[in-house]
Amino acid sequence: MKHSVLRTPGLAFKLLLCISTFIISTSSFAQESKEITLQKAIQSKHYIFKAQTALPMRGGMRQLTSEYDLKVEGDTVTAYLPYFGRAYIAPIDPGKGGIQFTSGENNYNSRIKKKSWEITILPKNIQEVRQLFLTIAPNGNARLQVISNNRDPISFNGYVEVIKNALN
Numbered sequence: 001m002k003h004s005v006l007r008t009p010g011l012a013f014k015l016l017l018c019i020s021t022f023i024i025s026t027s028s029f030a031q032e033s034k035e036i037t038l039q040k041a042i043q044s045k046h047y048i049f050k051a052q053t054a055l056p057m058r059g060g061m062r063q064l065t066s067e068y069d070l071k072v073e074g075d076t077v078t079a080y081l082p083y084f085g086r087a088y089i090a091p092i093d094p095g096k097g098g099i100q101f102t103s104g105e106n107n108y109n110s111r112i113k114k115k116s117w118e119i120t121i122l123p124k125n126i127q128e129v130r131q132l133f134l135t136i137a138p139n140g141n142a143r144l145q146v147i148s149n150n151r152d153p154i155s156f157n158g159y160v161e162v163i164k165n166a167l168n
Helices: 009-044
Strands: 046-056 062-073 076-081 099-103 106-113 116-123 129-136 141-148 154-162
Touching: 009 046, 009 154, 046 141, 076 129
Parallel strands: none
Antiparallel strands: 046 062, 046 154, 062 076, 076 099, 106 116, 116 129, 129 141, 141 154
16 A cells, blocks of 8 residues: 555654755755855945935935945945935036945944944045935844035945955
8 A cells, every 4th residue: 555745644744844954944044144245245345225215304205216235345444325305506517316335434333222224424534414314224234324514414224235246
C-alpha cells in the first residue's frame, strides 16, 4: 500500500512547518544583512537618500514623480531636491529653483537613537541651506528635514540606498 506524504496529516504538517521556518529564517537573515550593509554605508558616508514625498510647512503632502535625492559621498554632500513653500528672498538665478547644491565642507554628526540613525549635516559653504536632519530607520526608510536661511522649512519622506561599489 502506497503512502502519500500529503495524506498523512502529521507528516504534512511537519513538512509545512519546516518549509515555513526555513523561509522565515532566510528572510530574517536577508533583512539583517541589509541592515548591516546600510549601517556600513552610513558609517562610511556613502549613501543616497531618495525622496518620494515632500511635506512643505504650508500646504499638504506632495507625491514626487521625478528622481530627487541627497547624496552623501565621503565629505561631499550633493542635493537635488524640489522646494514648495514660501521664500523670503528670491533666488539670483530663477532657473535654479529647488534645493540644489554641492558642498565639500560640512559639519557631519551621526548617532543612533532608538535603533534609528540621526544625522545632522551643516553645510559650511552654502548660504541657502542652514541644516539638514536625516533620520534613517534600520529598514532604510528615511525622513529628511531641510532648514534654510531664506525659506520655510520642508521635509521629505523616502528611503536610503547604499552607493553601489562604495563598500567594496
